[in-house]
Amino acid sequence: MEVTFSQVVAWIQEFGVLIGKNKEYLTDLDSAIGDADHGINMDRGMRSVIEKIGESVGGDGEVATLLKTVAMTLISTVGGAAGPLYGTLFLAMAKATSGHEHVDQRDWAAALQAGVDAVKARGRAERGDKTMVDTLEPAVAALVGALNDGASSADAWRAAESAAEKGMAATVPLVAHRGRASYLGERSVGHQDPGATSAWLLIKAAAGAFGS
């Protein structure tokens, strides 16, 4: 099944809505082990994104161009570590889908995989470092695995969403190795990572948009 332009728009919009709703929750998580601004920064960035892509809604266009707009807007408005990391994710997805006339679910999963790989390279983070990678990597692995096994896109995205949630929850007992939380060392243990949490919202929004 093909991934449509309007599905991608719906994904981004739903991510913006979820970030807005969970702004305080993300900031609270960040105040325990970081500097209390993750929700605020992501909300500022996603508001700009929604405004920027407003014209595209209901229309038709290039998925790659849309993703690039999202990337550049996040890079220039979020700041912190989240700006370059989410920006890099969308930029790599834009590259992966550029020039494709049709993007099917497998191409889309591959684009997401490229996005996650780029995030790992930019942040020099691996799974287990207590970052967004802990949510994204298992989610994409579950998605790709399910699609390879011939699952429907609905089932594949359900698997991705549940893997993302497990990955996020698994950051609680970890010692942070990247980002500001790493400066707390052992004191970061027992807190859910805010980046892993916003990444879960990203996958949750994607499951809603592409899993039907």
Add this chain to the structure above:
Amino acid sequence: MKKLINSVENVVRDELAGLGAAHADLLKVVIDPTYVVRVDAPVNGKVGIVSGGGSGHEPMHTGFVGMGMLDAACPGEVFTSPTPDQVTAATKAVNGGAGVLHIVKNYTGDVMNFEMAAELAAAEGIAVEAVVIDDDVAVTDSLYTAGRRGVGATVLAEKICGAAAQQGRSLTEVAALCRKVNSQARSMGMALTSCTVPAAGKLTFELGEQEMEIGIGIHGEPGRQRLPLASAHEVVAMLAEPIVEDLPFRAGDTVLAFVNSMGGTPLMELYIVYDELRRWLGDRQINIVRSLVGPYMTSLEMQGCSITLLRLDDELIELWDAPVHTPGMRWGA
């Protein structure tokens, strides 16, 4: 939250408007992308020096723009690193043909945003060198962490490199000097209270009346350890010991001692800390030959202080003493 502001959204923009108006003889403020730049930039043939980071640490960095220190500073949102487009625009604005040095504090976000900006500037043919400052001994440096935080040494590096650039040294020389300052400086901080990020509206962490945090950073993040409140005498020992052991500083060393307020601690307490530090170092035959006491790298209204020691040689002393004229630091000019 009790703050003298107009709106949470416009804190940084309103602040910059005031800074620009108050110091129009030294700097100008550019908005979208936002940066603060010397009025006479770019200075032909001089290495440009750009730093930046989250707002909320004033006077660092915007208050250090002017003659003999920074050519431009990129302020991010409160406690949030600036974005690559800001840094790239500032880099272009100060490039006088001799290249640009980026002085970056070691925080994941700062490092990534400056890295992306350097890539963009390089693509436009500007020579950029970046030096990452990581002087905080509170953080265990290992292969598995993002390394140490950049704190007080940043102020000293900006002053010393600013003087060297003003003298006409090359980009390679100024960058090497910046690495030297970083390698010879160590810091550690403590907090008596937390602070309130305007957009969050509440204290970042709660600290009891009889508690203090040792080994904090400059973003209101908790420190390494929470301990019962102690005297200035005891606190100085807790901060100075790990600093001196780490480099290590030895008997006979000459140092610059920097006692910094996190924003909410008055000079009265800073001088008490300075005096304790002077005695503590004196007992170990470590000689203070230059000092800096005051709020230079703050954390909003947080109460607390940090200590930075920099091992000096004749070259560093000469550059430290060189004239500087910025809103936050001025002597000899």
